[in-house]
Amino acid sequence: MSLSDLMMVLPIAFTLVWALVLLLIDLWLPRERQGILALLTALGLAVALGLDLAQSGRSGSAFRDMVVLDNFAVFLNALYLISGLIALALGYDYLKRMEMERGEFYALLLFSIAGMMLLTQANHLILVFLALEFLSIPLYVLAGFARPRLESEEAALKYFLLGAFSSAFVLYGIALVFGATANASLTGVIEAVRSGSAEVGFLTAGAVMLLVGFGFKVAAVPFHEWAPDVYQGSPTPVTGFMAVATKAAGFAVLMRIFLNLFPGLATSLTPIFWGIAALTMIVGNLLALAQSNIKRLLAYSSIANAGYLLMAFVPYGNAQVAGQAISSMLFYLLAYGLTTFGAWAVVVALEQAEGRGLTLEDYAGLGPKYPWLGVTMLIFMLSLTGVPLTLGFWGKFFLFRTAVAAGYVDLAIIGLLTSVISAYYYLRIVVIMYMRAGEPRVRRDGWLNLVAIGTAAAVVLLSVVPVQMLELTARAVLHLP
Amino acid sequence: MLQDYLPLFVILVVGFAVALIAVLLGMLFGPRRPTPRKAAPYESGIVPYGPGRRRMSIRFYLVAVLFILFDVEVVFVIFWAAAARQLGWLGFLAMLVFLIVLEVAHVYAWKKGALEWD
Numbered sequence: 382m383s384l385s386d387l388m389m390v391l392p393i394a395f396t397l398v399w400a401l402v403l404l405l406i407d408l409w410l411p412r413e414r415q416g417i418l419a420l421l422t423a424l425g426l427a428v429a430l431g432l433d434l435a436q437s438g439r440s441g442s443a444f445r446d447m448v449v450l451d452n453f454a455v456f457l458n459a460l461y462l463i464s465g466l467i468a469l470a471l472g473y474d475y476l477k478r479m480e481m482e483r484g485e486f487y488a489l490l491l492f493s494i495a496g497m498m499l500l501t502q503a504n505h506l507i508l509v510f511l512a513l514e515f516l517s518i519p520l521y522v523l524a525g526f527a528r529p530r531l532e533s534e535e536a537a538l539k540y541f542l543l544g545a546f547s548s549a550f551v552l553y554g555i556a557l558v559f560g561a562t563a564n565a566s567l568t569g570v571i572e573a574v575r576s577g578s579a580e581v582g583f584l585t586a587g588a589v590m591l592l593v594g595f596g597f598k599v600a601a602v603p604f605h606e607w608a609p610d611v612y613q614g615s616p617t618p619v620t621g622f623m624a625v626a627t628k629a630a631g632f633a634v635l636m637r638i639f640l641n642l643f644p645g646l647a648t649s650l651t652p653i654f655w656g657i658a659a660l661t662m663i664v665g666n667l668l669a670l671a672q673s674n675i676k677r678l679l680a681y682s683s684i685a686n687a688g689y690l691l692m693a694f695v696p697y698g699n700a701q702v703a704g705q706a707i708s709s710m711l712f713y714l715l716a717y718g719l720t721t722f723g724a725w726a727v728v729v730a731l732e733q734a735e736g737r738g739l740t741l742e743d744y745a746g747l748g749p750k751y752p753w754l755g756v757t758m759l760i761f762m763l764s765l766t767g768v769p770l771t772l773g774f775w776g777k778f779f780l781f782r783t784a785v786a787a788g789y790v791d792l793a794i795i796g797l798l799t800s801v802i803s804a805y806y807y808l809r810i811v812v813i814m815y816m817r818a819g820e821p822r823v824r825r826d827g828w829l830n831l832v833a834i835g836t837a838a839a840v841v842l843l844s845v846v847p848v849q850m851l852e853l854t855a856r857a858v859l860h861l862p
Numbered sequence: 863m864l865q866d867y868l869p870l871f872v873i874l875v876v877g878f879a880v881a882l883i884a885v886l887l888g889m890l891f892g893p894r895r896p897t898p899r900k901a902a903p904y905e906s907g908i909v910p911y912g913p914g915r916r917r918m919s920i921r922f923y924l925v926a927v928l929f930i931l932f933d934v935e936v937v938f939v940i941f942w943a944a945a946a947r948q949l950g951w952l953g954f955l956a957m958l959v960f961l962i963v964l965e966v967a968h969v970y971a972w973k974k975g976a977l978e979w980d
Contacts, residue, residue, distance in 0.1 A: 408969070
């Protein structure tokens, strides 16, 4: 180990140290001055973001090839850190008025983000597993943060049990890959595959196990059952964070592992990816139709969006489109993240204590009564639907284009048709907001408005320059050993 | 490569078979004359009393978790100490980082009152 090794993981190390410091500060901070902690957390995240962005353009590996650094990681680390900042802004007022302001919230959030960054930079399967647990365990606690509300406790327990279950799959997959190649380092496994000493049967079984384990994390059908309950029961800022950052981390590690480890298995794995992607798009969108609770509806929407993202994995073995697949996946993650966080901000604004204010009827009359909030929600819903020229449209367009370029026209057609289905439930919210009379109760909070209007502005402005954005994400290439 | 696992497989099969045969033989040929005393749960000869599912104080769990925390610490430190000279200053630094992280947890538990019984 040397100083240059440490420089490669500087944002992670900084986030960890900052989290420990916050934990200690919280112990001596009077209860009524908890606001300081939120500001200190924001400061820490901002510094980590600066350290991360300073690394852009650099690449290499450190700690004897245990971690790698590339633009892919820099891009995603920035995404996690910004997600953390947004979750913090969503929670600032929410935690206070729901009477769940405890200092641990901030430390747990930072721990989870550090785990995500480590997961994205990990270049060794054991480290992948460690980072996966490291990001999950704080999230289990955060899901139960609204205790003693039963739904929150249920969410925490369900998330924990299924999370542990999926970790077992990941671990078994790692064991099988190790058994097949006698190596757990991503670089070493590739060497073993190249030299032909790997057992292809075991390797395929391991790859499928890993896919199942991470399928749970990103809530892909048929491993999605936990998502609606957990998303509904968790405190809403945490839900937004899970829907964006955790999902991004799951896709990041899937991308790195499958592109790096198993390009040779593409012929046997592609049909599996095809099936999961198609199922996730269809089931997620169809089940969202039946929801009357906004949190459950957005949960199914996030499942459906995982399906679109999985579309990028189907042609992963095809070297010609692999780069295009990565950049369109990152573009979609960005579009999805901004739009989803905006929608969750509106949900936080309308949510009342004891889980009231969450049905679709509570949105009646929102449009005329609160024009700004109504317009932002309209933008998010249109973008999630993928109405042409919105950011969501460009995201789907680039993904579908990648699928077509790789010869999967059928998958692109399924994506198109399910997008049409999704218009029903997204636009239903808009109809309820504008066409029905009602007296919505809205919480006014500066940080919340900032998130809603900021993300709405970003969604609109970035949709004007889609090609430039795609070029930006195209620079975030994976470090291939 | 698969052949290497054959002995393991044989042990697995034999193990399951022995257990299954023993249980089956008992079920088929064993006499069954239950009395209330025989049907009662076995508690090492002590006469059972009260319901089996009492509520336990959460403090026991706290103590157990804290014990694991500091037990693991000691285990790690012992291995480092055994090879401290070979590991040099880098090993010392790594151990120091580990101990500092652990000490934060210790201070946290202390300040939150997890170490007090009442």
